[in-house]
Every structure is written in C-alpha cells, then in structure tokens.
Amino acid sequence: MQGFLGGVAGLAAWLGARPAAQRMGLAAVLGGATVLAMPPFGLWPLLFITYPGLVWLLDGIAPDASPAPQAPDVSSRFAGWPATAATAWAFGFGFFISGLYWIGSAFLVEADAFAWMIPFVAMILPGGLALFFALAAVAARAVARRGPARVIAYVLAFALAEWLRGHVLTGFPWNAAGYALSVSDWLVQATALWGLYGHTVITLLIALAPALLAGPGIAPGRRHVAAVLCLALGMPVLLYGFGAWRLSGPEPVDVADVRLRIVQPNIAQKDKWRPELRAANFSRLLRLSRAEDDAAGITHVIWPESAPPFLLADNADARALIAHMLPPGAHLITGAVRAEPLPRARPDGRWARFFNSVMVLDSDARILDVYDKAHLVPFGEYLPAQGLLEAIGLQQLTRQRGGYASGPGPRPMSVPGAPSVGPLVCYEVIFPGSVVSDQRPQWLLNTTNDAWFGNSIGPRQHFYQARMRAVEEGLPVIRAANTGISAVIGPKGQVRAILELGQAGVLDQPLPAQIDKTVYSRNGDTIFLIMIAVCVLTILYFKASKSKV
Numbered sequence: 027m028q029g030f031l032g033g034v035a036g037l038a039a040w041l042g043a044r045p046a047a048q049r050m051g052l053a054a055v056l057g058g059a060t061v062l063a064m065p066p067f068g069l070w071p072l073l074f075i076t077y078p079g080l081v082w083l084l085d086g087i088a089p090d091a092s093p094a095p096q097a098p099d100v101s102s103r104f105a106g107w108p109a110t111a112a113t114a115w116a117f118g119f120g121f122f123i124s125g126l127y128w129i130g131s132a133f134l135v136e137a138d139a140f141a142w143m144i145p146f147v148a149m150i151l152p153g154g155l156a157l158f159f160a161l162a163a164v165a166a167r168a169v170a171r172r173g174p175a176r177v178i179a180y181v182l183a184f185a186l187a188e189w190l191r192g193h194v195l196t197g198f199p200w201n202a203a204g205y206a207l208s209v210s211d212w213l214v215q216a217t218a219l220w221g222l223y224g225h226t227v228i229t230l231l232i233a234l235a236p237a238l239l240a241g242p243g244i245a246p247g248r249r250h251v252a253a254v255l256c257l258a259l260g261m262p263v264l265l266y267g268f269g270a271w272r273l274s275g276p277e278p279v280d281v282a283d284v285r286l287r288i289v290q291p292n293i294a295q296k297d298k299w300r301p302e303l304r305a306a307n308f309s310r311l312l313r314l315s316r317a318e319d320d321a322a323g324i325t326h327v328i329w330p331e332s333a334p335p336f337l338l339a340d341n342a343d344a345r346a347l348i349a350h351m352l353p354p355g356a357h358l359i360t361g362a363v364r365a366e367p368l369p370r371a372r373p374d375g376r377w378a379r380f381f382n383s384v385m386v387l388d389s390d391a392r393i394l395d396v397y398d399k400a401h402l403v404p405f406g407e408y409l410p411a412q413g414l415l416e417a418i419g420l421q422q423l424t425r426q427r428g429g430y431a432s433g434p435g436p437r438p439m440s441v442p443g444a445p446s447v448g449p450l451v452c453y454e455v456i457f458p459g460s461v462v463s464d465q466r467p468q469w470l471l472n473t474t475n476d477a478w479f480g481n482s483i484g485p486r487q488h489f490y491q492a493r494m495r496a497v498e499e500g501l502p503v504i505r506a507a508n509t510g511i512s513a514v515i516g517p518k519g520q521v522r523a524i525l526e527l528g529q530a531g532v533l534d535q536p537l538p539a540q541i542d543k544t545v546y547s548r549n550g551d552t553i554f555l556i557m558i559a560v561c562v563l564t565i566l567y568f569k570a571s572k573s574k575v
Contacts, residue, residue: 031239031251038240041079042086046109049083050116056080057120057159064125064201065490066483068209073233074258080117081180081237084110084163085171107164114163118156125201126152128482132406135295135478155191155198162187172243174253175568180237181230182561188226189554192457196404199456201487203229208494212269213262214519217497218544220553222458227557232261273518280536281468284444286504287324289314290512291333292530295477298508304335308344314532315358316351324356324534325443330506331361331452331475332382338362345391357394357442358387361451361473361506364396366431379431382407384449384473386441395440398433399451401460436460438467444537447471448501455492455503459550462499466547468540470495470503476527477509485511485527493519499547502538517541 044052056076063072087106130148133140166183170176184203192199204225207213217225235257238244291310297303311334315327338344338360348358362385365378381398388394399407407430436454438446445468450461455472462470472492476485489511496503497519505513510527514535523533545553 034236035240038082038085041082044083044086046112049086049109049113053080053083053113053116054120056083057117057122058124060117060121061125061201063206064487065205065209066486068206070206070209070213070229073206073229074236077180077230077233078235078237080114080163081177081234082241083113084167085176085241087113087167106167110163110167111160115153115156115160118159119152121159121201122152122155123148125483125487126155128479128484131480131482131484132478158187158191159184170565170569172241173568174238174244175565176241176243177234177237178561178564178568180234181227182558182565184230185223185227185554185558185561189223189551192223196401197457199458200491202226203233205487205490205494206233207262207265208490210266210269211273211519212266214494214497215269215272216265217494218272218500218518218546220557221498221546221551222494223551224546224554224557227554227561228261228265231257273520277516277518278539278541281445281539283325284537285323285325286514286533286535286537287315287327288504288506288512288514288525288533288535289327289329289333290507290510290525290529290531290533291330292509292528293477294509295475298475298477299335307335308347310530312347312351314530324353326441327352327356327358328471328504328506329358329360329473330508330512331473332363333360333473333508334362337365338385339364339393345387348387349389349391352387352389352391354389355443356389357444358385358391359441359447359471360385360387361475364398380429381433382430382451383433384439384451384471386439388442394442397437397439397449397451399430399454400433400435401454401457402430402432403453436463438463438465445469445540449473450495453488455495456488458495458498459546461495462501462547466543467501469537470499470501472503472505473507474505475508476511481528485509489513493521498544500541500544502540504537514538 041052056079059072060076063070087109129151130144133144133147162183166176166179170179188199188202192202199222202222204222207225207229235254238254289311291314293307293310298307311329334344336344352358362383364381364383366381367378368376371377383399384397385393386395436448438448441447448462448467448470450470450472452474455461474488476488479485489505492503492505493515496515496517500517502517503515505511505515510525510529512525512533514522514533516522516538517540522538523535525531525533
C-alpha cells in the first residue's frame with residue numbers, strides 16, 4: 027500500500043513540477059484523452075487519470091502552499107491565476123477540439139463557400155468553450171488550494187461551469203462531464219433522479235477521487251484510501267445497482283393500435299438540395315415509406331428533419347404523392363422547411379420568414395399541425411447580428427438568406443390516432459429540462475439531419491444525448507435521422523430498434539408507452555442544487571477544521 031501511495035505522490039509531484047510549456051502541453055493531452063471517456067467510447071475509468079492529472083498540474087502553480095497557511099487576503103487567493111487559467115484552458119481546448127472536430131465536416135459540404143472558415147472554427151469554438159474550464163479552475167483555487175477541500179472545490183467549480191456552458195449565450199451542453207456515465211444502460215438510470223447536471227456532480231466526484239491521495243495538505247493514510255475507494259469504486263457500484271434495480275421492473279405495454287414506420291433515407295448532404303436530384307431524393311422517401319408487404323399495418327410514417335427537398339406546404343403535387351403513398355387512415359409526421367410570407371418584400375429580396383418545422387399530415391396530405399423549431403443553431407441556422415454579418419458577406423451553413431426564424435418553444439402536437447407528441451428538431455434534444463412544456467406530451471420525437479457531419483463521432487454523441495432525455499423524462503424517444511442514427515428508445519433508455527449511421531431503411535415498431543413522471547421531470551435541477559450546497563458546506567467544514575484526511 028505504501029509503495030502505491032508513494033508512486034501516486036511521486037506522479038503528483040512530477041506533474042506539479044513541470045515548466046509552463048510542458049504543463050500546458052500535458053493538460054491539452056489529458057483533455058483530449060478525456061473524450062475517450064465520453065460517448066460513443068464510454069471508457070469512463072480514464073477519468074481517474076485525466077481529471078486528477080489536471081489537478082496535480084495545477085497544484086504546482088505558484089504560490090506554493092506553506093504547511094500552516096495563514097488566512098489569505100483576496101489578492102493572494104487569485105495569485106498565480108494566469109498560469110491556472112492557461113493550464114485549465116489548455117485542458118479544455120484539448121477536450122473540445124478532440125470531441126468537436128467533426129463540426130468541421132459541415133464546412134466541407136459546400137467547400138467552395140465555407141472551407142476557408144474551418145481553421146477559424148477549429149480554434150474559436152474549442153477555444154471559447156475552454157474558457158469555462160479556465161474560469162472554473164481559477165475559482166476553485168481561489169476557494170481552496172490544500173487538502174480535501176481543494177478536490178471538492180474543483181468538483182463544485184467544474185459542475186457549475188458545465189451548468190453555465192449549458193445556458194450562457196443560448197447554451198451548448200454538448201459532452202458535459204455527466205455523459206461519461208451514460209453509455210451503459212445501468213449507469214444512465216440515475217439521471218431519472220437528478221438529470222445531466224446532477225450526474226455531472228457525481229461523475230466529477232468519482233473522477234477526482236484519486237486527487238485525494240496526493241497534493242498540498244495531503245498526508246496519505248488509510249482514511250485517504252477509504253475515501254478514494256468509496257468515491258471511485260463505491261459510487262459506480264451504487265449507480266450500477268440502482269440501474270439494475272430500475273431496469274428489472276416491468277416494462278409498460280406498448281401504446282395500443284399505433285405502429286410507426288421510421289424512414290432513414292441516407293441522403294448525403296451534398297446531394298440533398300441539388301435541383302437535379304430533388305425528385306430522386308423525394309422518390310426515395312416515398313419508396314421507403316411504402317416498402318414491404320406489411321405497410322398496411324402502419325399507422326404513422328415518420329420522416330427526418332427537413333426531409334422534403336422543397337417547401338412542402340407550397341407543393342400540392344408532392345402532397346398528392348404523399349396521399350397516394352400513405353395507407354388509408356395513416357398519418358405522416360415529417361420535418362420540413364416552412365415559409366411564412368412577409369407583408370411586403372424587403373429591399374434585400376427576402377419575401378418570407380423561414381422555419382425549420384415538423385408537420386403532421388393526414389392520408390389526404392392535409393397539414394393538420396405544425397411545430398416550428400425554437401432553439402436554433404448559431405451560425406448554422408442563423409447568424410448573430412444577422413444583418414451586419416450578411417452585409418460583409420457571411421452566411422450561415424444553410425445558406426438561407428436571413429436565416430431561420432425561431433418558434434415560440436416546446437409544445438405538444440396533436441397527432442390523430444396517437445398520443446400527444448413533443449417534437450424536438452435536431453439539437454433541441456440536447457438541453458436537459460427544456461424538452462417538454464407544462465403540457466407534458468406522452469412521447470418525444472427527435473427529427474434530425476446529421477448528414478452534415480458524415481461518419482464521425484458527432485452523430486453518435488447526439489444519439490446518446492437524446493437517449494438521456496428519455497431516461498430523465500420517463501418518456502419514449504423516437505428518433506428519425508436522415509443518415510442515422512434512427513431509433514426507438516424506451517422510457518428507461520433501452521434501445522428497442524436502431525438503424526445505424528450510413529444505412530438506408532425503415533424501422534417498423536410499436537410506440538412504447540410512457541412511465542410515471544420521474545423525480546427529475548417533477549423537480550428539475552433541485553437535486554443538483556442540493557448537491558452544490560452540500561459541496562459548499564463540505565468545503566467550509568474542511569477549511570474550518572483544517573483536517574488532514
């Protein structure tokens with residue numbers, strides 16, 4: 027045991043003694059390796075190396091902690107903050123550039139117009155998101171630099187930074203730390219209690235546990251080892267146990283008299299809107315929708331985001347073909363671009379507001395209900411300061427002049443012959459606690475087009491985030507994706523049927539029934555806030571007692 031503890035202490039001391047350039051380089055490598063702990067890889071034990079490694083790198087930043095520190099003033103609390111911020115920023119940059127590299131693929135779809143932006147995107151987006159790591163590290167070291175308190179301070183600061191990242195400037199909670207414990211059906215079940223951000227606190231407690239074995243103010247002993255074992259091993263065991271218990275319960279019966287056909291056309295983004303291919307692309311949708319001998323049993327056909335390569339509401343011929351395709355009494359739920367004419371054309375030629383929508387059509391192809399996407403993708407579906415940036419020649423990736431307009435927010439849609447559905451277009455599904463309105467639907471529909479990102483980890487990450495929403499809300503998630511991943515996900519996150527990335531085909535499946543509202547769906551982030559309060563009290567306890575665990 028002493029040999030092991032000595033080895034850990036030696037590693038911590040070696041990391042803390044690295045000069046600035048090596049420290050930042052190692053931090054970036056550790057951040058990049060952390061992506062392997064996330065979906066779709068799920069190698070979460072790597073967190074025992076990456077997060078403690080970051081803490082030990084930060085431990086070595088001046089000023090050195092004395093054995094008996096005096097109460098510091100405000101300025102001394104932030105001493106060394108530039109090096110702290112730079113090191114944590116490097117960790118975050120490595121993490122985000124490794125985990126979000128696939129975003130660059132979208133700029134290659136129309137390379138002649140957008141490829142020049144890739145170097146800027148590769149630097150600006152990861153660099154900007156990495157600022158949350160920098161802010162968290164500076165705050166944590168201002169609160170506590172010694173002993174167990176410093177570990178809890180990092181848990182607190184990183185968890186709050188993840189919450190801020192999910193909310194500031196429209197929010198982008200992609201690859202939040204809590205997703206590391208989401209690949210397993212068992213480990214993800216606890217999100218029904220506390221959601222993504224509560225899961226993030228638990229994940230950080232587990233990941234940072236080894237930092238209790240070495241560092242300033244740490245006197246390794248049996249209590250250290252016991253604490254690390256409780257956090258690093260005991261908590262995952264409890265999560266596995268809770269998940270196994272929850273999944274062992276009876277599954278609700280499927281919704282009666284509802285059978286879905288989810289269509290995945292697998293149309294490459296570079297071909298989707300080409301005028302000479304639009305008829306062929308639409309024909310592929312129709313052909314897949316009416317394929318197979320048992321199509322007569324289908325009650326609802328579901329197409330992915332912006333599936334028709336034209337304005338469906340304005341194309342009577344296309345709707346007539348849909349009416350011919352649908353079995354009698356069946357309905358189509360499809361993603362579609364919608365235009366709302368302006369009272370008069372604008373000087374720049376814009377004649378309408380455009381929406382990224384979900385439409386419900388009956389077997390006569392009449393449009394019965396429409397949902398307009400509310401949470402739009404910055405620079406993808408609209409430009410911040412749209413008029414100014416368009417004036418200097420920039421466009422969003424959709425090349426829709428003026429961008430898309432946003433809808434009023436989540437609401438259930440009425441679908442004849444099926445329970446009410448909560449539509450979520452593309453990345454609207456990644457925002458925990460924001461996927462349902464006060465009028466709770468009975469299932470969630472995520473229409474998406476991840477063809478922009480090719481055969482990369484991006485669409486796979488997206489899929490696991492959608493799956494977590496099912497567990498959090500206790501609602502089934504039906505996913506229709508252009509190139510994948512389409513799936514039927516039960517209300518506890520079990521994948522009942524799936525079409526993998528790059529496949530063309532259909533899923534014919536019953537609609538899973540909802541289960542009772544989860545603790546998280548009733549209380550939102552309340553447990554997360556309680557966890558934050560407990561972290562604060564724990565830090566105060568350690569600082570007050572000056573104990574050495």
